[in-house]
Amino acid sequence: MQQASKTYSFFNIKTNPQHLLILIALPLFAASLFVADTSIDINLHDTYFVIAYSLLFRAIAVVLLVLWMIYIAANKLLPLKSLNWLHVSITILTLLIFIIKMSTFIGLSGSPRRYYALSEFEQQRQTEYLFVYNIIALLFAQLLFIANLITGIIKRLTLSPAK
Numbered sequence: 399m400q401q402a403s404k405t406y407s408f409f410n411i412k413t414n415p416q417h418l419l420i421l422i423a424l425p426l427f428a429a430s431l432f433v434a435d436t437s438i439d440i441n442l443h444d445t446y447f448v449i450a451y452s453l454l455f456r457a458i459a460v461v462l463l464v465l466w467m468i469y470i471a472a473n474k475l476l477p478l479k480s481l482n483w484l485h486v487s488i489t490i491l492t493l494l495i496f497i498i499k500m501s502t503f504i505g506l507s508g509s510p511r512r513y514y515a516l517s518e519f520e521q522q523r524q525t526e527y528l529f530v531y532n533i534i535a536l537l538f539a540q541l542l543f544i545a546n547l548i549t550g551i552i553k554r555l556t557l558s559p560a561k
Contacts, residue, residue: 413479415486416469422490423462426497430455438500454500458493465489465543475550481542488539492532499528 430452437450469476476482 414469414473415479415483416466416473418486418490419462419466419469422493423459423466426455426462427459430459451500455497458497462489462493472547472550475554476546477550477553478546481546485539485543485546488535488542492536492539495532496529499525499532 433451433455435450437448438454439446439448469482
């Protein structure tokens, strides 16, 4: 009976928000198996990158899985649950915004997506700004996690008796 309540408290999302990471990672990985042969084309100066959506979904799922495993390993070192919630929610929100915004670039099958009309440049620029703000928010969330982890390590080292 005690084991069941211990398991429930471990997977309780109210006290352990990091489990939201795995709850998002698993459907993303499953979705990567069913995504059609679509890709995103990124033109950066003279280089043209083509990334399949299935690979993009799997990469995001792996990042979320790695973050979840780090949370499980360092759960006792993280002192502030509010920073855990903030990190997890910003991370998930930015990745979902990224996925939703990328899905708007899926073109018709076989149609070229590299030619843009002159009237679409302003919309393209606003989309690029959204991606930049999204990346900044994602990096800020990771810095929150690192700050929370370092605070926990320092707190643990200062409270433990010196040998």
